[in-house]
Amino acid sequence: MKKNVLIIGAGGVSQVVAHKCARNNDVLGDIHVASRTVEKCEAIVASVREKGSLKVEGRLEAHALDAMDVAATKALIEKTGAQIVLNVGSSFINMSVLSACIETGAAYIDTAIHEDPLKICETPPWYANYEWKRREECEKAGVTAILGAGFDPGVVNAYAKLAHDEYFDRIDTIDIIDVNAGSHGRYFSTNFDPEINFREFTGQVWSWQDNAWVSNSMFEIRKEWDLPVVGTSTTYMTGHDEIHSLSQNLGVPTVRFWMGFGDHYVNVFTVLKNLGLLSEQPVTTAEGLEVVPLKVVKAVLPDPSSLAPDYTGKTCIGDLVKGVKDGREREVFIYNVADHKDAYNEVGSQGISYTAGVPAVAAAMLIATGEWDVKKMANVEDLAPRPFLAVLDRLGLPTRIREGEDDRALDFA
Structure with a gap:
């Protein structure tokens, strides 16, 4: 089993993810929230504590992080002992966060496809431009990387x-x-x-x-x-x-x-x-x-x-x-x-953030229990759907x- 979660990003989706992780921290372990603006992370942590979302006693901490910096992201993964990284930040950071996961062995989950800030609407299929080029790298490292585990995609x-x-x-x-x-x-x-x-x-x-x-x-x-x-x-x-x-x-x-x-x-x-x-x-x-x-x-x-x-x-x-x-x-x-x-x-978030964030937590829980810990890169349709949908049913979707x-x-x- 994998434990301890690092949530990267501090927007509305991150707020949902943090609350849902907290309510399942008996499965997911310690929870860490990281973003360039640490004050936003601290506000999310405070919200989780105010609502009493932690199911059991455990670590819940905020961190400052520039996730474009692979070395810094790797260092934070190692410092926190996170074995599952939930990337719900900007889609511009996907490849750098994935690199840090590959180097540390942590499982990787995102909710949207990677984008180059200077390119719009690249040649289809889009996954072939960035993510799928790293399939072999993930499999060689034995790293589970679940792509697009939001609602749509996901x-x-x-x-x-x-x-x-x-x-x-x-x-x-x-x-x-x-x-x-x-x-x-x-x-x-x-x-x-x-x-x-x-x-x-x-x-x-x-x-x-x-x-x-x-x-x-x-x-x-x-x-x-x-x-x-x-x-x-x-x-x-x-x-x-x-x-x-x-x-x-x-x-x-x-x-x-x-x-x-x-x-x-x-x-x-x-x-x-x-x-x-x-x-x-x-x-x-x-x-x-x-x-x-x-x-x-x-x-x-x-x-x-x-x-x-x-x-x-x-x-x-x-x-x-x-x-x-x-x-x-x-x-x-x-x-x-x-x-x-x-x-x-x-x-404390609106429905669009809720539908995007809850599935990422469901994916994390399935990695934690081993059902989706496939030790390679996968899109959601590559994986068994019923366990995922069953967890979502329990989590509110x-x-x-x-x-x-x-x-x-x-x-x-």
Whole structure:
């Protein structure tokens, strides 16, 4: 068994992860939170203590860390005795944190694909640009590295694997649908790091259709879905991490990702983009200052973690899977519904952070107990889905299955 967790990052997702780790520290051991801004880490530690989240007595500490510094990250892993590293910081740090894990033997978990700050929307499949190049390195070192263990990517990958293993003989299409029907009451904000959020939408929209990569523009392809709880929802086909692994690992001809957006978001985004304010490339002001427009926009928007107290409404995220079972066409929607206010009351974060953070803790628990300690690099769909979904069910993200008129909880009996 592996014990002791180092959480890298100090945003809303980290807050969720710290609380959930604390509530399972009988399995996970000591908990350490690290980020460049140690005050944010200390606030998370204080929040965990205020809510009495520690299940048993144990270490809960904050640390200052520049996670781009491999040597410093390695030193902190060794100092804390962490055997599991939960990387929920910026996706720019993935490769440096992975390097530190490989050098120390600690297991690695992240929730999003690695990105180069100067490149947007690289050649698909995205995982082949960075992560998969290090498969052999992980296996040689015997290091477990679980990629994309958030909700999407992450839980939706497990839903796809469950459908592949249990519900279909042949899958023709997987449509991943992510709708946030909540309201934060601000004029405009993103639900997670604005820089990462906008980078997802300013490049090409890559989808996998008929066994080939297809490129579209953002907000070009629109579709409405009738979803449980949140009702009829407008979505747009969007590029996203899980398409780039599911398309290669499950042999499904068509994999697409759809995200819900309101007209107001689309309008503000379009104005910002057309003005050049979402560019990741530096510009020089009349005063001779070099600035990155996207970072300026990030600086003036609300911190996503500040949205939590006033957030209301629900999210619905799931996989609509179509194919054939026993010679008959079949359609199944595997999904979860989460509530923003419930998330805030429990851990002090909004629902988007909750759905991203809880799965990473579930993955850590499965590594700790050995079920997912595979000692190599893996995407979530490479692993057994039922143990993961069972832990999620206990941690507050239950899975439901809708097929025709039947809508039921996933049975773990």
